[in-house]
Amino acid sequence: xxxxxxxxxxxxxxxxxxxxxxPTNRNEAVMIGEAERFLVKGLEIAxxxxxxxxxxxxxxxxxxxxxxxxxxxxxxxxxxDIYGSFTEGFDTKDLVRAMARLQTAGSSNxxx
Numbered sequence: 001x002x003x004x005x006x007x008x009x010x011x012x013x014x015x016x017x018x019x020x021x022x023p024t025n026r027n028e029a030v031m032i033g034e035a036e037r038f039l040v041k042g043l044e045i046a047x048x049x050x051x052x053x054x055x056x057x058x059x060x061x062x063x064x065x066x067x068x069x070x071x072x073x074x075x076x077x078x079x080x081d082i083y084g085s086f087t088e089g090f091d092t093k094d095l096v097r098a099m100a101r102l103q104t105a106g107s108s109n110x111x112x
Contacts, residue, residue: 028068036065056082056094063101076105 039062046055059082063075083098090099 032065032068036062039065052082052085053094056086056098060094060097060101073105076102 039058043055043058043062046052046058056079059075059079063079066074079098080102083095083102086095089095
């Protein structure tokens with residue numbers, strides 16, 4: 001039985017919320033690393049299920065998370081590839097967000 005992508009996304013968001021919001025003595029780098037692991041797992045599942053919109057959302061979230069560690073370029077090429085795979089819907093919230101991230105990173109042509 002295939003995994004429910006929406007359930008995985010909700011679990012991922014919930015886990016990130018728990019890791020970031022709840023009081024803890026763990027350092028920020030450990031929490032960011034754990035959140036990244038959960039997002040990467042969600043990204044893998046979205047790819048397996050060919051859920052492009054979910055893949056885009058997760059990659060934007062990974063990009064934003066890595067920005068906290070000042071290594072956002074780690075996911076920039078993936079985000080550019082995913083963005084470039086879309087042929088329509090460029091006015092949707094997710095694609096607008098992706099384009100904004102790519103432009104902020106200094107890419108004038110996100111599909112290049």
